[in-house]
Amino acid sequence: MTGSPPRTNNGAAAALLRAHRFRAIELIPWILAIAVYFLFPGYRLLATQILVLILFAISLDLIVGYAGIVSLGHAAFFGTGAYTAALLADAGWQEPISALALGAVTAGLLGWVSGWIILRTRELTLLMLTMALGIILYELAKDLDDITGGFDGINFENSAILGLFPFDVLYYTTNYWYAFAFLVLGFLVARTVVYAPFGRSLVGIRENVRRMHAIGTPVQQRMRHVYVIAAMIAGVAGAIWVQVQGNITIGVYEFEMSGNILIMLILGGTGRLYGAFVGVTVFTILENLTETVLGTDPPYWELVVGVALIVTVLFAPRGLLGVFDPLIRRFRERTP
Amino acid sequence: MFRFTTGTILAGSLALAAAAEAREIKVGFIAPKSGGAAQLGDQLEKGARLYIKLHAKELGGDTIKLIVRDSKRPGGPIAKAAAQELIAREKVEILGGVIFSPNAMSIAPLATAAKVPFVVMNAGTSWITTLSPNIARVSFTMWQAGFIMGEHAANALGCKTAISGYTNYPPGKDSVAAFKRGFEGAGGKVIDSIPMGGPREAPDFTPFFQRVKDKNPNCFYVFVPGGNHAAGASKTFVALGMKQAGIKFIGPGDLTHDLQLQSIGPAIAGTTIAIHYHADLENPVNAAYRKAFKAEYGKDAVNDFVSVGGYDGMAAVFHIIKSAKGGKITADSAIKALRGWTHDSPRGKISIDPVTRDIVQNIYVAEVVDDNGTLRHKTLKTIEAVKDKCKELKIGRCGK
16 A cells, blocks of 8 residues: 555644744733833833843753753853954944854854863763853953953943944933844744754753764764854843943853853743743842832842742742643643 | 912912922932942941931922932943933932942943933042043042052151052052052052952962062052951961061051951051041041941941941032022033032042042041050041042043
8 A cells, every 4th residue: 555654643743843833922022022112111221131131041041951051151152242242342343233243253163162172071070161161251351451341341332223223321222122133033043943953953962862872963063063053142142231231341251140041041941942031031120120119228139039049949840931831731632 | 460460479479389399309329238248338328328317407398319229249230220220210310329330330321311410429440430421429539549658658658669469350450550650659669569369259368478578578558358358468467477577568448448447356456558538537527427327327337438438429419409409400510510519528628629520538548556455547647638640640541
């Protein structure tokens, strides 16, 4: 009997095919982001910062959530992109988009070179090496303060985006949409990567690296590729971070930056892209707005953030978005 | 005609009533309230609130609403977002506070764009005031004390050679640069300059200090933040027998910050420092301030130079409000009022330089003495009306 191949396990195949399609629910964060712009002009710089940090967290999710490379030094790439953009602007190259592109290149190069060493190691060694890279760059930027501005930092200005939209240093109008546009772009890139066969092979590496070796996947190469992609996106995030604020300090290389972004990602949920949106937003809002409710005497934000993290770890080990998984599964079972 | 007149009178009296109606002036106040520098932020706020409490009547019914935001970390982003929120959402008319220089720098463009006056009450990097025409500073610059100490070391202490050791971050670098300029200008020679780790952790000072001892300078100028650093440095100085070797231990007042002076221990006694304010300063305004501060915050509260920054900062804010005479406060009107403004501060007579908008104040050379177990500052010399030397001499970014 000739004809169509046997179609066993129909559901799983269909689910795989369906996975990369856009669903209506995915519009929610974007609609919220647009609404926030109009509803909270007084918090627009904070909102812009959130958008940029989401992009940064997405880049981290690519390596942590998909490839299983846990990094405590992701700020190395964020900071490199940031310094590239800031120093170019300070030196007179004020066109923002080309500076941002160069930021992606320098961060990507750093990812390529450092990945060559770091990705040969695993687990704790890898963690320590990523951390070391971040610390080395931090100290370097601090010591070269004649160029970088060091601890005090530098203020700089960029020219108008495409020559049409000048950056707004008071209401952050253009700045917000600039960050928004690159978040959309970065998200689409990440999403494409994740749902491509390349992304699937990363998940395979994360889940069972020996098996992937056995079936002939070039594991090392795949990891390095995703590391470079993540570094470039982080570099873009860093560049936008300083461009929208017109200011840079060595804070962009700080260990806290690497640590916090990992916490935010875990808070939202790793390996699901949208975890970055939830985690960053919740963390940043708790961090910055607790005081507007509870005041600063004493400052409660650290307590509130801490309790939120403990509660998440205890009751939602897969992150805040993971809470919805059982609900969705039940919903799916009812509507076949 | 009659109607016209009553109408005019009515309108006139309404306008008068509106002018006389008590106004609430919102003042944004940004300072670290959590993290490693929370204590400094607290001191700054205590000073500011004390001034408001003691002088509230001077505003003739108007009130000040101090809206406090936590800058959390020394870097720019959080303080900057807080400043944007204070301006755009809270509509503050004046911005103030700020412990860390990078905080102040990141806020500067906002103050310019929003045309809001920004009173810097602590941050001490010299060129902050060049970043916005709407900034005025009431605190200090690292150059003031450092430069004076350099001159004093060469002229009064008779040092011909000196080595400087510093915590490697901007205040430290500024301080030793100022010292070198003052010291070498007065004929001395700085033979070595040693970075001694970052501000977070106090290092083991022994190797640095041994290097100094081996080179045997007349004076050893040390910039370290108060607290653990100062305790470690002074104990190492004694332990290595550097005093017996004839080396004089000197520094800016950060070395013997009143807040942590007692915790450093008696080893610090004999150190000569230069600073714009110390808690034991003898003048009637400071006596009243010390008394009021302890009455308000308890007898263990320390009226240090950070608190005085907040106190005088609020005096500047009061001056801005009073000189607006009920009208709208703009950056232009505020900065115009502050240019050349003089004030009787607990630290003596201070003024704002009409050109640079920076503080002009006395610098005191003082010695730490052990007063029956309590460490105190004893003023040796007063140098009046010291300007920021960095801008005066146009050094680096200060010259721009």
